Amino acid sequence: MIEVQHLTKKYGDLLAVDDLSFKVDRGKIWGLLGPNAAGKTSTMRILTGYLSATEGKASVGDFDVFEEPSKVKKITGYLPEDVPLYPEMTVQGFIHFVSEIKQIAPSKRKEAVNKVIEIVGLEPVRKRLIKNISRGFKQRVGLAQAMVHDPQVLILDEPTIGLDPAQIIEIRKLIKSLKGERTIILSTHILAEVTQVCDGVVIINEGKLMASGSLEELVSSFNDKEGVFIKLKRAGQEALPLFSSIPGVKEVSWDENGIKIEWTKGLDVRDEIIKIIADKDLGLLEMRPLSMGIEELYLKVISGGVEQ
Amino acid sequence: MKNIWAICKKEVKTYFTSPIAYVVISVFLVLVGFFFYNLIWWFNTQSLQLARNPYYFQQLNINQMVYSPLFHNTSIILLLMIPILSMRLFSEEKKIKTEELLYTSPISVTQIILGKYIASLLVVFIMLFLSGILSIFTFSYGNPELVPILNGYLGLLLLGAAFMSIGIFFSSLTENQIIAAVLTFGALLLFWVLNWASYSAAGMWKDVLNYLSIFQHFDNMTQGILDTTDVIYYLSFIFLGLFLTHSVIQSRRWR
Structure with missing residues (x-):
């Protein structure tokens, strides 16, 4: 649905996007992750036709962003980082104006406006001036303007920035509910958001692609070790050597009042571990697999330690 | 066309939901009214004084003695007012970041510019x-000739439209409205005094400067003369202003 090939954007000498390529399938939500000034916003602006690219290709739907920009704009909804709002307009008036410039047929405008107001929950403020509504509602108006023409593709630049925790949860729910027919790209700093909302991620740093893929794929490809965390009733640090002698175990360490046992990928030594615990009567309280969190993955990717 | 109309409607609404349009139109009307009153008063005293002299009395002409100077005065008021009307057209979009919405919508830059331009001309039209x-x-109370008056108003409208095209151009250059207004005002003044420079110029330069001066062309129209050269001058002036605006906006996106 969305494809970017060898995209490069230079502002003068500054390289904002450097030979970036990725692909997002229809009906998926993908997160665009990266530190500040990584090139996330530039990439989104190019996809929406706001900026040109220095080199490379990009397509949305079946259309080339540079060859047929107006067709791309018709099927794309865009929420920029700074939500574009006219403070002197009413919520309803503004969304109606957007429905006009997004070229919704006059007979369908009213319906489209009412529908989107309902979806994003703007009913309580529909007649108020935009300058007088809260930050959370403004963000919703931003989402409403991006969605009013029922686009197949949504591009959301930090959709939850500046909201309070309750609002963040609501907006995330809203975005998740849009999945299915729509393909969504969202950029964010909040890593938890990615695990909760997205099917896959594109991680970029200094304009370069560091990794891309579904979350499971990435975690398993960046994880070179597997392991478990166990908590024992009748043993402390002194039990570490017991486990390090198991063949295949790479590392045993004491962590958070428990024992972390890691082994080479592909092996599974859980049986042996259980056997030892049972034989020595150590009393197993807890045992859970060690998995790499998104934070760990992100830091690993960004630090450049591992490149795909 | 529908897209131009959508932008135009929004702009007109913005003019009239903020105090700008009301303030500019009121100040404009007060000033024009003041000049009109003075010119009529002066015309009256002249008429009274010359009433005893039939030859000179015949020479009195309200079109020439009231309307022609009134149009000149009005043109100067326009020069002061237009930058105020034009300054926010693009700079505000840039400042409050709504340009991202406009340029990512399926409407062309030309349509956006025309929509905004037509809206601002509507305000000028209402003023006039x-x-x-x-x-x-x-x-x-008198019997002035209608056609030269209409001609004068047409001249004012063309002049206002030309001013506005300069204003919209400077508004596209900056996100600061004050800077846009000052640059517009400066440019308009410069065009105004161009024909002063032509007095001291010689040969071809004299003609060129005279032709370029925005007021030289206006002069004919206040006298009731409708010359196609003047109309073409204004139309090409407007085209140039809008074309430059278009180039500025496009170049920013391609930089």
């Missing part, structure tokens, strides 16, 4: 139309 109501007095 309201000031035209003053003529009720001259028509009910």
Whole structure:
């Protein structure tokens, strides 16, 4: 649905996007992750036709962003980082104006406006001036303007920035509910958001692609070790050597009042571990697999330690 | 066309939901009214004084003695007012970041510019139309010729449209409205005094400067002369202003 090939954007000498390529399938939500000034916003602006690219290709739907920009704009909804709002307009008036410039047929405008107001929950403020509504509602108006023409593709630049925790949860729910027919790209700093909302991620740093893929794929490809965390009733640090002698175990360490046992990928030594615990009567309280969190993955990717 | 209309409607609404349009139109009308009153007063005293001399009395002409100077005065007021009307057209979009919405919508830059431009011209038209109501007095107590007056108003409208195209251009250059207004004002003044420079110029330069001066062309129209050269001058001036605006906006996106 969305494809970017060898995209490069230079502002003068500054390289904002450097030979970036990725692909997002229809009906998926993908997160665009990266530190500040990584090139996330530039990439989104190019996809929406706001900026040109220095080199490379990009397509949305079946259309080339540079060859047929107006067709791309018709099927794309865009929420920029700074939500574009006219403070002197009413919520309803503004969304109606957007429905006009997004070229919704006059007979369908009213319906489209009412529908989107309902979806994003703007009913309580529909007649108020935009300058007088809260930050959370403004963000919703931003989402409403991006969605009013029922686009197949949504591009959301930090959709939850500046909201309070309750609002963040609501907006995330809203975005998740849009999945299915729509393909969504969202950029964010909040890593938890990615695990909760997205099917896959594109991680970029200094304009370069560091990794891309579904979350499971990435975690398993960046994880070179597997392991478990166990908590024992009748043993402390002194039990570490017991486990390090198991063949295949790479590392045993004491962590958070428990024992972390890691082994080479592909092996599974859980049986042996259980056997030892049972034989020595150590009393197993807890045992859970060690998995790499998104934070760990992100830091690993960004630090450049591992490149795909 | 629908897209131009959508932008135009929004702009007109913005003018009239903020105090700008009301303030500019009111100040404009007060000033025009003041000049009109003084010119009529002066015309009256002249008429009274010359009433005893039939030859000179015949020479008195309200079109020449009231309307022609009134149009000149009005043109100067326009020069002061237009930058105020044009300054926010693009700079505000840039400042409050709504340009991202406009340029990612399926409407062309040309349509956006035309929509905004037409909206601003509507305000100028309303201003001039309201000031035209003053003529009720001259028509009910005198017998001025209508065609030269309409011609003068057409001249003012073209002049206002030319001013506005410069204004919209400077507004596209900066996100600061004050800077846009000052640059517009400076540029308009420069075009105004171009024909002063032509007095000291010689040969071809004299003609060139005279042709470029925005007021030289206006002069004919206040006299009731409608010359296609003047109309073409204004139309090409407007085209140039809008074309430059278009180039500025496009170049920013391709930089």
